[in-house]
Amino acid sequence: MSNFAQQQAPHRRSAVTLAWRQYRLERKLFWRNPSAAFFNLMLPLLLLLLFGAVFAGNKKYVDVIVPGIAGMGVMASTFSALAFNLTFLREQGVLKRVRGTPMPPASYLSGLLANAVTNAVIQITVVILVARFGFGVGWPKNWIELGIFLAVGVATFGALGVAFSHAIPNFDAAPAYVNAIFLPVIFISGVFYDTQTAPAFLKEIAQILPLTHLIDGLSAAMVSGKAISTQLGSLAVLLAWGAVGGVLAVRGFSWDERGN
């Protein structure tokens, strides 16, 4: 049995092409799982509509909730989604299968990360549009600043998500593990209220958490228009978390099920 493909000169695709192909596959799979897609995209939207409707007319509050929900969306679509998906892919043996093919690991993981980043961008876009047309919030004041915080945010929470997946023992435990981090963090970090109004001890914890600083940055870019030079502290905290997450993500990475 012979075929045409065999007779052609061997053609090895570049790492970038393979990352792109993996990204396209992940997008296809994302849309083919409608409940996950719905949850991923609609949850921030629903929360925004809900809180926005309750506090409509309270411009001060709407100005807090818009960057808050945007920050939550970044964390949900990168940190939570990656920790969740990697646990699933590892337990199912998909990672092991991929590792047995010529796919370069960096291409594969880039495809996965780019998929998460795309979801984060979609969420931010939805939040901006709903804020603009639903609640009369203006367009973001500083697009470049928004782009920078978005980029640093997805990198940081992406790295932390990959790192956190190493701590999750199995897929059944994944929702509990992810939510045990996600829920307290979104509350303490001021997704739903201004951290300045919180009790002192919560304020102090909030100052350590990366989401607080992402929301501060997004707030500056989207609402207050404060220059990025005033947000360097937040940027530094985010980058520090990202660096720790990156090291842990790479060092602890396992392609195989735990215990093997």
Place this chain on the structure above:
Amino acid sequence: MPTVSSSDTAIEVIDLHKSYGETEAVAGLSFEVRRGEVFGLLGPNGAGKTTTVEILEGYRARTSGTVTVLGLDPQGRPRDLRERVGIVLQNSALYANLTVHEALSHFASLYPAPRNVDETIALVGLQGKEDGRSRTLSGGQRRRLDLALALIGDPDLVFLDEPTTGFDPQARRAAWETIRSLRSLGTTIVLTTHYLDEAQELADRVAIIKDGRVVAEGTPQDIGGATAHQARVSWTDEYGAKQEIETDMPTKLLHEITGTALAAGRELTGLKVSRPSLEDIYLDLTMEEPGDE
């Protein structure tokens, strides 16, 4: 063992060791797989089969020893090697929401000279299921897609880990046919299996592993040495007791037994001459003596 030139050798393992802490899972294992043959790796659970195969596949690092797969060292997983090796893992990890055709097309794009997608679907017998999503496939069909994914890169060497576990008899026969047609295409196949009849049916040569070492290697017909293959003559005597004698000369023995019985006017119920199956030899070689721990 005849010496063969390296171009005839697909896999060479010399004095392989693998330790996990204090435990030595593989303890000085050596064997060779020739190009184009089906090589069966047999052994009880915990004998070191999976560890050995995963070292050959590049999933695990060895503690010591020499391992060559298609002329390359699998440790470090060189891309040159991954492009020429297909792996069927024990659990079938598939993208549930991709169709058979989509999954194969995606994986084909990872290889420099892949097999034709439709041809591969036909090879594993999944015609008519091209547009079915993986989640809609039956267990046997999923295993076939698994096999197809391992073959899509047109590998020179395929690792099959328990390929027919959980199959019904028809599905097993069909899988065996696929493996035979692969062999006839010149693919080297390393088969790990619990089913001794499967190894007897498919393998050109087998190695039996126990406690991290090869305890026997050879064709299914003469593995274990000549004495292991002695004929067994068995019958039920006049008291209803089952008798069995092992012999090198079954003709002579049979003549004596039947002569005696004829002279006494007795019928030998259940008279049978048999050769030990691979399974009998395997059990002999791997059986733990009680209190042997």
